[in-house]
Amino acid sequence: MKQFSLANIAEYLKGRLSGDPALLVSRIMTMEEAAPGDLAVVFDARAAARIRESQASAFVLPMETDSMAENRIQVARPRQALIQLLHLFYPEPDKTPLIHDFAVVSPQADLGTGISIGPGAIIENGVIIDDGCQIHANVCIGQGSRIGEQTEIFPNVTIYPGTIIGKRVRIHGGTVIGSDGFGYLALDPGKLEKIPQVGCVEIGDDVEIGANCTIDRATLGATRILSGVKIDNQVQIGHNSEIGQHSIIVAQSGISGSVRMGAHCVLAGQVGVSDHVELKPGTMVGAQSGVIRDIGPGRWAGYPAMPVIKALRAYHLLPELPDLHRRVRELERRVNEIKGE
Amino acid sequence: MKQFSLANIAEYLKGRLSGDPALLVSRIMTMEEAAPGDLAVVFDARAAARIRESQASAFVLPMETDSMAENRIQVARPRQALIQLLHLFYPEPDKTPLIHDFAVVSPQADLGTGISIGPGAIIENGVIIDDGCQIHANVCIGQGSRIGEQTEIFPNVTIYPGTIIGKRVRIHGGTVIGSDGFGYLALDPGKLEKIPQVGCVEIGDDVEIGANCTIDRATLGATRILSGVKIDNQVQIGHNSEIGQHSIIVAQSGISGSVRMGAHCVLAGQVGVSDHVELKPGTMVGAQSGVIRDIGPGRWAGYPAMPVIKALRAYHLLPELPDLHRRVRELERRVNEIKGE
Amino acid sequence: MKQFSLANIAEYLKGRLSGDPALLVSRIMTMEEAAPGDLAVVFDARAAARIRESQASAFVLPMETDSMAENRIQVARPRQALIQLLHLFYPEPDKTPLIHDFAVVSPQADLGTGISIGPGAIIENGVIIDDGCQIHANVCIGQGSRIGEQTEIFPNVTIYPGTIIGKRVRIHGGTVIGSDGFGYLALDPGKLEKIPQVGCVEIGDDVEIGANCTIDRATLGATRILSGVKIDNQVQIGHNSEIGQHSIIVAQSGISGSVRMGAHCVLAGQVGVSDHVELKPGTMVGAQSGVIRDIGPGRWAGYPAMPVIKALRAYHLLPELPDLHRRVRELERRVNEIKGE
Helix, strand or coil, X not given: XXXXXXXXXXXXXXXXXXXXXXXXXXXXECCCCCCCCEEEECCCHHHHCCHHHCCCCEEEEECCCCCCCCCEEEECCHHHHHHHHHHHHCCCCCCXXXXXXXXXXXXXXXXXXXXXXXXXXXXXXXCEECCCCEECCCCEECCCCEECCCCEEXXXXXXXXXXXXXXXXXXXXCCEEEECCCCEECCCCCCCEECCCCCEEEECCCCEECCCCEEECCCCCEEEECCCCEECCCCEECCCCEECCCCEECCCCEECCCCEECCCCEECCCCEECCCCEECCCEEEXXXXXXXXXXXXXEEECCCCEXXXXXXXXXXXXXXXXXXXXXXXXXXXXXXXXXXX | CCCEEHHHHHHHHCCEEECCCCCEXXXXXXXXXXXXXXXXXXCCHHXXXXXXXXXXXXXXXXXXXXXXXXXXXXXXXXXXXXXXXXXXXXXXXXXXXXXXXXXXXXXXXXXXXXXXXCCCCEECCCCEECCCCEECCCCEECCCCEECCCCEECCCCEECCCCEECCCCEECCCCEEEECCCCEECCCCCCCEECCCCCEEEECCCCEECCCCEEECCXXXXXXXXXXXXXXXXXXXXXXXXXXXXXXXXXXXXXXXXXXXXXXXXXXXXXXXXXXXXXXXXXXXXXXXXECCCECCEEEECCCCEEHHHHHHHHHHHHHHHHHHHHHHHHHXXXXXXXXX | CCCEEHHHHHHHHCCEEXXXXXXXXXXXXXXXXXXXXXXXXXXXXXXXXXXXXXXXXXXXXXXXXXXXXXXXXXXXXXXXXXXXXXXXXXXXXXXXXXXXXXXXXXXXXXXXXXXXXXXXXXXXXXXXXXXXXXXXXXXXXXXXCEECCCCEECCCCXXXXXXXXXXXXXXXXXXXEEECCCCEEXXXXXXXXXXXXXXXXXXXXXXXXXXXXXXXXXXXXXXXXXXXXXXXXXXXXXXXCEECCCCEECCCCEECCCCEECCCCEECCCCEECCCCEECCCEEECXXXXXXXXXXCEEEECCCCEEHHHHHHHXXXXXXXXXXXXXXXXXXXXXXXXXXX
């Protein structure tokens, strides 16, 4: 178990130390779950008020706090400090690059250096995997796909043929990329003919994709996830859609086909977006909303998605509908009375 | 094919037999789908009224029925009888414990006795698997995870490193447990830095988790699924959340991060719960609801989740909104008339 | 790269050619993404108006257009022409049937001719796979299942024991078929006893199922997906439900248990259907709707699902609720004034 002294940590964080510089801590933990020997990171004054309830031995606190923790390190940006501490205490283990005997790698695949491929992984012919990639167990990468350097693909992921993936991408377990777009034509009445889906999926750099997501290939051309996009678990992205740079899509949201989402958009959980809709850069959509026409920028919510202030007011009044009905009935009665009806 | 006489079944169920005690039945079936030779279980008087439409040869009926089925066994609790009959007619097959040659089991894994591990399963180093577990084909169990006795994990499940799973747990195909929580920090404007997710997932005893679910690891500490919880398919549970004992979560519901759900809660299908929300023990939430603040106990529904009686009334009136508008317009016209405007 | 002359293509499509019959094109592309050398298919007059913005070298246009593209082929049904062209330019590659050395096929499985089985696929005993099937890498097919001819199952799919699948079915990556239905009985207060799920899943012919779907086995009898059904990604279908012929279910929709959906129904994305509900043949349900009682035929939308015209009006007025409240308050004030209160 790694241990660090408060003095070391204060220096590492460029923070202001009070208390015992020789005190050793061995874990980073939340205030609530901390035990003696732990260092807890406190983000703001409100949380700092609960320091006395925590069993942590020391605290990282915001600079401006007047909290009375005996052993503390005060820093300008405690959230950033948390990330730094997590990297210090839990460094990525050095992995010896290894292509497992039970991986099935086509001789026509082109592998860079420093690559790990787990047991049961299948790398088909024509696949290019750049330096430093980690392909975990039972991942399938279809023919002609390209994986950029330092990308990590977790177990049981399926990459269909012809998929292009950038650098430093992380794709979590069970996700499927490049399955057929959902396109049929009702040629004869009631019988559906499949439209062949011959496009592909292109994913930029520094993208993270959660577990059990699905991203469909384009009918023609490409479904595109641009660089810096972060996608949570169980997100569905339809054929020919484009997700703009650094956008965030929270769990269980569904993007239909041919959607254009600008850069820096945020979809909260379980949002739905209809096909061919455009979201302007910087559009934020509240959880469970339904976007059925072009919107943005700014904050939107509800069904159909409306400016958030309007949605808050409308949904706040929804439970009052029975009361409103009663009042209208009463008004009708009184007006009838006045008119002598 | 197993066959049992009505006399044997009546004795097994401690029920009251009428009709032919020597009659043999070979399947348990619903009334609707039963064929001659089948035994159908009828839960209540309403269903019993349709007995004559069924082709079943015999029926299990509630004690208080006055149904006229010729061959019948009457029992106090027909639902419990169904479970007993299913165990009688469809016993779990005896499986010879076997670690398949095509499984990849680390020599540093610690296996109990009576364990089955299917082909293509990957057991990394430091994993502990207790007695009587069944690990199906292509399951990946990451290093340092612990699986309690008699637990069954179905094909293509991904267990990330450091996951703790209790006894008699069942995890269905394609589920991913322990993937990274969804946490980023916008340090530079518009660029997202990943918060390392160094916590884990802890699952209690007698938990069942459906197919293609995702349960994220905690940022720090643990995401916890307490004992007796039953989770349907495609459920998402975010980092650092805790699901209380014997709670039920129906398909496609999504629990955000740091949610506290008490014991004996029930979420119907496609419910969403916002982060940091608390549900008191015994809270029941209707399908497609959105829980955006602390609620419970009792029954809730709608968006935002409100007491169910309020939700029923409000959503019942939603289709009447156009009519309500018309009435208000009419009132305005009449009041103007009265005031001579 | 395949190339075809406009003359060849016009003959193949039985279309009317204008321009250079010897012009060679090598890709089918959308107008927006086309480059010189591409043939773009234009579906209607509205799209045809944007022909001048496209870099495509030639166009397939509807017969009745008066568009001025120099090189063009006019056809009666451009959407059908697109499907024909996709088959021409991107024919399915001839695959040499191959059972991979790293597949695990039980000697008690019964395989037809012309079958491909990928590495890491597991075919248990008693499985029957008919002629011409393609079983991709890491697919698990449980014992006693039957797969009809020409069916294709993509990587990492899990088929539980006893599943019946028809001819020409396509099942995309990560999908799980035949996992346990979600059924428990609260025998002792607060403790849930599992109802054994001993039924199966039956899938007809010409069905397509997207990626990461889940279809549960029946408690008794069968969960049935009838012939011609098309299911998008991340769809959940509960135990004992039946989906009628040629129905369409869009992504992330959830069907509870014992639902009866007639033929030619369409569920848009993220729809939920309560258990034991019946949808008449030809029912269409808008995105994100909640179907909580028997409906159909015709178009429905909203929560609870109502006729679409009613839903459009109601949801259109939802954002006006605050204004309606204000107007009712004002009416109350004026009526009080009139009555001298």
